[in-house]
Amino acid sequence: MTDVSAAAVRGLPLPRVKTSQWRGILGILVVLALWQVSVWIIALPAYFYPAPVDVAAAFVDLINKGILPAYIADSAFRYATGVATGLTLGVCFGLLIGLSRFWSRLLGPIINFFYAIVEVAWIPLLVIWIGYGFNTILIAISYVVFFPVLYNTLTGVQTVQQVLINAVRTLGATRRQVLTSVILPSALPNIITGFRVGAGFAFRGLIFAEMIAAGSGLGFLIFDGATTRQTDRVVVGMIMMGVLWLALDRLFLRPVERATIERWGLVRAQGGGS
């Protein structure tokens, strides 16, 4: 009997995944169809409510002129450098604060305060200080990524089981070895989670920063399209934004997170203590 139910449980997911994917595709098609039909019904000028056909045409046009690839490359470069900077700083400060009670007391409250000043609020000041362009965007994105990474690193470091540290030290490990062979690996799942959360906020941050402080990139495409009444371009930018984020999240961030938790998460699961 258990065999049968186990086989049923094991057997079920395979076809179900397929139907769910078909249903998902159906859902997207239905939305596209509703959009087209609503365009016919509402019958407003294209700059006000562009049809899927207009958007597709704008997409082809932007590709042919080379604007879209260039903008995406710009955005990707800004995003990658910003996220990398924020991640590095976040992990460093997370370790510093997590490992020393003194630094945690000293820096805890001010970090909480600066976390509350969202990156969006920094952009006006950065524009005054640095002007429009790459550096302002870089700082804003690093800023967004920094905090979730820091907080999660902190949690990771603080939940390392003392037993493991003691064990390694009994074996004669130096402080550095404790850090690299116990603390970092067991904090890694948390760090990666923080990274994924930060990357999500940073993506929105990027779009906003580009709207205000850039002359290229996806955010600029969306914003500039609206001011020049090329609404089809606005929608192309929005769809690209969604597609790129989903691709990044599903093809990179989630697999990485899952892999780290599978590889390193065991360390946490063993002890039973939170």
Added chain:
Amino acid sequence: MTETVSRVGGPRIDPMLLTGVLPFVVVLSLWALAPALADIPAYKLPSPLTVWDTFWSMTADGSLASEIWASLRRLAVGYLLGNLIAIPLGLAIALNRAVAETMTPVLSFFQSIAGIAWVPLAIIWFGVGQGSVLFVIANTIFFASIYSTVIGVQSIPQVLYRAAACHGANQWHIITSVVVPGALVQILVGLRTSMAYGWRALVAAEMIAGTNGIGYMTLEAVQWYQTEIVLLGMILIGILWLALDFLIFRPIERMTVRRWGLLQ
């Protein structure tokens, strides 16, 4: 913690509090001294006193209160509107697997573009002002929240439905005693993250499409190089968020964590 020897005499201050305050003092004094030391012009970094004076004069003439009120009211309306539609709709969608599977990709797509990217389109549709900003906030909050709710219901183990059905629960009982409590963690996560996204969207939308509010005040001041207003806006944005977090979310979280044992 308490074993640190406190000095005799003088007010007893928790040493932990004191260490935490120290960086604020350092930042403030650096801020005050930097223009003189590094020769930074006042339009780039007005002194803390100037910002303080601006704060007082704007409080006195009531303009600050009205900007803050405009922002908070908009946030509240957007938050209520977004969540009141999103959570019931999310539960309804998630109850039927076919519907849920059809909607999930669409929802996750809209969730990932929700927010700031809608601002330009909102301006075309609603013009600059209240309508656009509200649309963007409600949109952001709606998709963040509904996605969480649907995921929450989907994560409920099938066993629980069967168990409830075995005990003779009808559809309504299953909803109230399996679906809602089971999805509650994710709903709360949704309530919380939608607020975080909503707050950012509010400030950002006010900057680009607003005619009043704290975000509008902050970016508008850049045009006139009124850096003291920019700084004041930033500090207030930080303080308001902390206040929202402490007054609304921490208590809710504490209550629900205790009630439902949601500690992970």
